Structures are given as C-alpha cells and as structure tokens.
Amino acid sequence: MIRLSRFFIGLIFCMLLLPLSVLGFIHYQGLKEFATQTLVTELNSEAFVIRENLENELGALTGGLRLLTGHETIIKGIASLYYGSQVRERFENFVNRYSVVSSLYLVSRDGRVREHFGGKIRPVERNQAIRQLMTRLDKAYESGVLSGRVAVIEDKELVPTGDHMGLVFISSISSVVVRGADGVQGFLIAIIPFDNLLAQANRASHMERSTVELGETLPPNQSGFISQYQRLQIGEKDYAPSINLFIRVSRSPESMRDAVNEAIRPFISYQVIFLLVLMMVFIFSFRPILRAFNALYGIIRRMEAGQLVEATTSRIWEFAHTERLLIDMQSRIRQQLSTLEENNQQLAGMAREKDRYLEELSLLNQSLEGKVQERTNKLALTLQRLEISNRIFNQLIHLRQALPNDASSELLLTTVVKHLVACELEIPFAIILQPANEPRQVYTHTGFTRDTIVPLQAATSDYLFDAGLYTIPLPPPFGGGWILLQSDNLREEMLRGMMLFARELGGYLENRALTNRLAFWARTDGLTGLGNRIAFDQTMADLETSLDKEAGLFLIDVNGLKELNDTRGHEAGDALLRTVAERLRQCLQGINGSLYRIGGDEFVILLEGEGVEQKGELVARLQQTQFQPATLAGREHGVSFSVGYADSHKTPFSLLYKMADKAMYQQKQAYYEHKHGVQDAGLEDSSESV
Numbered sequence: 001m002i003r004l005s006r007f008f009i010g011l012i013f014c015m016l017l018l019p020l021s022v023l024g025f026i027h028y029q030g031l032k033e034f035a036t037q038t039l040v041t042e043l044n045s046e047a048f049v050i051r052e053n054l055e056n057e058l059g060a061l062t063g064g065l066r067l068l069t070g071h072e073t074i075i076k077g078i079a080s081l082y083y084g085s086q087v088r089e090r091f092e093n094f095v096n097r098y099s100v101v102s103s104l105y106l107v108s109r110d111g112r113v114r115e116h117f118g119g120k121i122r123p124v125e126r127n128q129a130i131r132q133l134m135t136r137l138d139k140a141y142e143s144g145v146l147s148g149r150v151a152v153i154e155d156k157e158l159v160p161t162g163d164h165m166g167l168v169f170i171s172s173i174s175s176v177v178v179r180g181a182d183g184v185q186g187f188l189i190a191i192i193p194f195d196n197l198l199a200q201a202n203r204a205s206h207m208e209r210s211t212v213e214l215g216e217t218l219p220p221n222q223s224g225f226i227s228q229y230q231r232l233q234i235g236e237k238d239y240a241p242s243i244n245l246f247i248r249v250s251r252s253p254e255s256m257r258d259a260v261n262e263a264i265r266p267f268i269s270y271q272v273i274f275l276l277v278l279m280m281v282f283i284f285s286f287r288p289i290l291r292a293f294n295a296l297y298g299i300i301r302r303m304e305a306g307q308l309v310e311a312t313t314s315r316i317w318e319f320a321h322t323e324r325l326l327i328d329m330q331s332r333i334r335q336q337l338s339t340l341e342e343n344n345q346q347l348a349g350m351a352r353e354k355d356r357y358l359e360e361l362s363l364l365n366q367s368l369e370g371k372v373q374e375r376t377n378k379l380a381l382t383l384q385r386l387e388i389s390n391r392i393f394n395q396l397i398h399l400r401q402a403l404p405n406d407a408s409s410e411l412l413l414t415t416v417v418k419h420l421v422a423c424e425l426e427i428p429f430a431i432i433l434q435p436a437n438e439p440r441q442v443y444t445h446t447g448f449t450r451d452t453i454v455p456l457q458a459a460t461s462d463y464l465f466d467a468g469l470y471t472i473p474l475p476p477p478f479g480g481g482w483i484l485l486q487s488d489n490l491r492e493e494m495l496r497g498m499m500l501f502a503r504e505l506g507g508y509l510e511n512r513a514l515t516n517r518l519a520f521w522a523r524t525d526g527l528t529g530l531g532n533r534i535a536f537d538q539t540m541a542d543l544e545t546s547l548d549k550e551a552g553l554f555l556i557d558v559n560g561l562k563e564l565n566d567t568r569g570h571e572a573g574d575a576l577l578r579t580v581a582e583r584l585r586q587c588l589q590g591i592n593g594s595l596y597r598i599g600g601d602e603f604v605i606l607l608e609g610e611g612v613e614q615k616g617e618l619v620a621r622l623q624q625t626q627f628q629p630a631t632l633a634g635r636e637h638g639v640s641f642s643v644g645y646a647d648s649h650k651t652p653f654s655l656l657y658k659m660a661d662k663a664m665y666q667q668k669q670a671y672y673e674h675k676h677g678v679q680d681a682g683l684e685d686s687s688e689s690v
C-alpha cells in the first residue's frame, strides 16, 4: 500500500497557510496605512484648532487695543502726568487679561515713552522698526485710512526670551475733540513675543507629544518629523497690511510608529486568534481530510492501472505515535475520572455527614427548645404557686388582725370563710366545728349545699375521699372538726393553703379555750369549786354600780379548822372545808343567790334582788345543818360554823361585809363560850348581827 509522506502533509498545510499569511500581511499593511492617515488627520485638525484659538486670541487682542487706544484716560495720559497712575493701572489690567502681551507702552508723537507696563523704555524709543511704523501710521492717519500696524520684530531687549522674535502692535491715539487741531496725539505699542504665542498654542493643544512652531515663512519639512502646517493671518482688518505666520504641529516618526502600532494592535490580535482557530480546525479535521485524500489517491491509482475494483478500506497513514499518545491520554483521563469519582464519593460522604450533623443539631435544638419551654412552664407554675401562697399569707395576716380574742364560733367561722374566699383558690370547701364545750355543731360552707354536708359529718375520711372529698382535721384540743374540700382539681399549694388556715383556726381556738380556762380558774376556788375572793369582789363591784343593788350577805366561818389541821392533818381540814361547802350549796338550792369561798375557812352567800326575800328560808336551812357531824378522813367529827348576816335594807352597801363579819364574830364568840351550843337568837336577827 502506498502511503502519503510527512512532506506531502506539510506541503498541504503550507499551501493552506501561505494564502492566509499573504492575506494577513496585506490586511496589516492596509491597517497601518489607515492608522497613519488617521493620525496625520488628527495632527492637521490639531493645527487647525491651534490656529483658530490663536486667531481668536489675537482678534480679541486687536479689539482690546483699539478700545484702549480710544479711551479717554489714555488720550489724556499722553499729555498729563495726572493720569499717569490710572494709565498704569489700565495697562496692568490689560496685560493680565491678554497674557500673550509682554509689555505695553504709551508713546507721545515725538517718540518718547510716557507710560509703560513691563519691558524697558529705551529699546522702544531706539527701535528703528517701531519708529518707521509710527511714521507710517502718522501719514496713514492723515489719509484717514488706517488706525494700526503690526510687524515682526527681532530685538534682544524688547523680546528677551526664546529666539527674541515677536510681534509689535502699534495703534495711533487721537482725540475726537482735538483731532482737527493736532491729529495723532501718540501711539500705543504692544509687544507680543512668539514664546508667549507658542505657550498659548501649546495650552490650546490636546496632543501630548505634538510640537508647535511659529514662523514668518513656511519652514522646510524636516525629515525627523511628520508635520502639518496652518497659516495664521494677523492684522488683516485693523492692522494693515497683515502678516502671515505658519503654525507647525508635528510628531516624531518613533512616536508616530508607536501610536500606529497601538491603534492596530487589537486588529492584529484578532487576526492572530483567527489564524490560530483556523489551524485548530484544520488539525482537528486533519484525519478525515487524510482519509479523503487517501481514498482519492487509491481511486486514481486503480483507474490508472485499469483495476477499478470494489473499494476497500485502506489505511494510508500510520499514526502509531499519535495512537500511543491518544491511548496514553485516554488512560490518564480514565485515571483522572476515577480520581474525580473518588473525590465525588468523598464529597457525597461529607455531604451525608453534614446532613447528619445538621439533623443532630436540629434534634438538639428541638430538645433544647423543649427544655426551655419546660423550664418556662415550671417557672410560670412556680410563680403562680408563689402568687397563691402570697395571697394565702396575706389573708392569714389579715385574718389574725381581724379576729378579736373572744370571738364567738360563728363570727370566727364567718371571718375565716371570708378570708379563704379572698384567697381566690376557687375550690368548694366547708368548715365543720364541734367544739367540746359547745352543745351543737357549728359549720359553714361555700360551694357545698347544707344537705351535702350534714350527712357527711359523721362519715369516715376514707368514705369522704371515695366520695371525691378531702378532709383536713382541725388540730386538738378542738378535735371535732374538719375543713372539707372538693378533691377534684385540688392542687398542692391550695391544699397547703387550706392546711395553713386549718392550723390558724386550730391555734386560735386553742388560745381561746386556754384563755377561757385561765379566766375560769382565776375566779374559782380549787378546793371546793366555788367562786373565790376575786369572783366575789367582782360580783360586789358589779352590784354596787348597778341601779338595783338590793343584796343580803351571809358570812360563814368554819369553827376549829386550825385545831383539826393540827390534830388530824390538812387532809382532814380540806375534807371539812369541802363538807361545809357542799352543805352550803345544798342550803342554797332553789334560792336566788351565789356562794363563794373567800378565805381559808371563810364562805359568803350573796342574795341579790328577789333572793333577799328568801333569807328566812336560807337561815332555817343553815340552822339545820350548822352543827351536823360528818365523817372526815374516815372518822366521825363535829362540823360547825359561825354565821353573820347583813343586808342592804338596813346597812349601806359598802358596809355589808363589815357588818356581816361583825355579827359572825359575835356568834363565834358565843360558840366558843358555849362550845357545844348555838344561840338561836343570833340567827333570828341577822340583819344586824348573828
């Protein structure tokens, strides 16, 4: 098999690239030419702009000079020194305004400088060119045509800078008033160095590296620069004859080349890119092209040999090296793909891990939120409990302040219920009391019906609990009492509050019982159970202050107690006292009176009101029992007592006790005189003595 050589392939390649390169070169040249032309046009327009600017500037300047020439101050300034300072001031303003002017002179007709601003005086007076200009102006004035002249001067003193070249503007000064008489009065001379004009032109120029020159004649084109010229005409109208200056704007070939290259660089880049793309396309489609050529070549060969047989696929080029490269690249790509796969798997694993963490985080957040909520609820509950407890404590304090020491059970319960309700516990409750010393049950309730409570009072607490009720027993000594609660929705703090109220209630009742007992024993004789001296004195005091104070008083003193104590002991003496007390109590039955033991062996019977009328009955009973023996401590013993009596019919109330004592004493005396007898008469008239 015949194969195409590498040379043939390269040839095809070069044949394709050559026209492209030629085309590219032509295009490049065209671009370069175009860019150069554009830059030259730019230079030209720059020169044009500079010229325009300078013409405008100089036009304004000539106008300004003409105005200044006709100004009264200037005209008078020629003749009068009085105007000197004003003229200077105007000159200064003028030069400041027209920066191209370096100096201004006011010159009299005879050529002497009268006033000036900037520059030197002498050079003006000496300068021949200026003198000639002034003479021409003088003559021209006479012919009535011209007012000013312009000329190019070269003077080292008048134009000290640059190449000492400049323009001189001369205007004749004349006064309308004096015109007929004197004609030209003087001249105004403005010196404008070329340097100033160039500076002005450069200021107007937009091109950074351009060179601007002014010259009277068209300068030769220097090979080192690409130049454009513009003619600047000065003084055509007001300053005849005019002169022409040439402005040259130029650029060095190096900077021009750089600028051109800069301008066409993007296009060249595009072109190179285009060629590269073309080459890439060619390379990629190289194998199919080769096959096509190969097939074509085979057909031609077979046609030449007259063996146009059935076409078979033939290989015309060995790309062993390329194949190896491709295989190598394939294996590398496979490796990279597997690495990529691994990385992807790792990334997927990390993503899963991240999801798992996020899920855990979310769960943690949820549990935290739950805990925070739980804590908040607990706190709210605690606050609620605290509030309830506070209310309960407040009401307990108010209850203590509201309850008097001796409140009745009814008042006590009413007050407790009122304060319990104020606690706002909002549970039905009932309080049931059965005080030991009160005969009937006392109860009060709220939220229960009376019919519900009454049958429950006898029930056991277990039964009550089963019935949905809860009982708090009141503490002893009260015993018979509960606080009864509805156990539905009963909360701990409510129960605790109720218990506090129960304790308060029990405490109060205990105090009240103790106080009552103390009061009782303070007024009671412990041995006999009769009222004592305090009770007697209290009764007497009450009786004394009452309006109806009718009273009869028996004073009874036991005989021989000391002896009995001494002989048989105090036990027997106590028995004697109890016996006498019992006998006196019996004597008093059915009679409106009260009995007291007011001293060791001293008793008192006090009759009040209608009881006084029963005195006789009592005396009779006393006489019956006055000397009756009794069994004392197991032995028979004589018992007797002496009695004295006084009542308010015959005795003042305050002396009742004294008089009764006196009568009793008399009887005692008699008793002891007749130890075994009693004088009856003593009891008959007891109102005075017994």
Ligand SMILES: Nc1nc2c(ncn2[C@@H]2O[C@H](COP(=O)(O)OP(=O)(O)OP(=O)(O)O)[C@@H](O)[C@H]2O)c(=O)[nH]1
Pocket: 527, 557, 558, 559, 560, 561, 562, 563, 565, 569, 570, 571, 572, 573, 574, 577, 599, 600, 601, 668
């Ligand atoms: N056993 C006993 N003796 C008492 C009690 N109170 C006082 N006495 C005694 O009673 C006696 C009273 O003495 P007196 O006033 O002389 O009485 P009397 O011995 O009965 O003499 P007359 O009153 O003159 O008849 C004293 O010795 C007291 O100590 C008591 O509660 N029990």
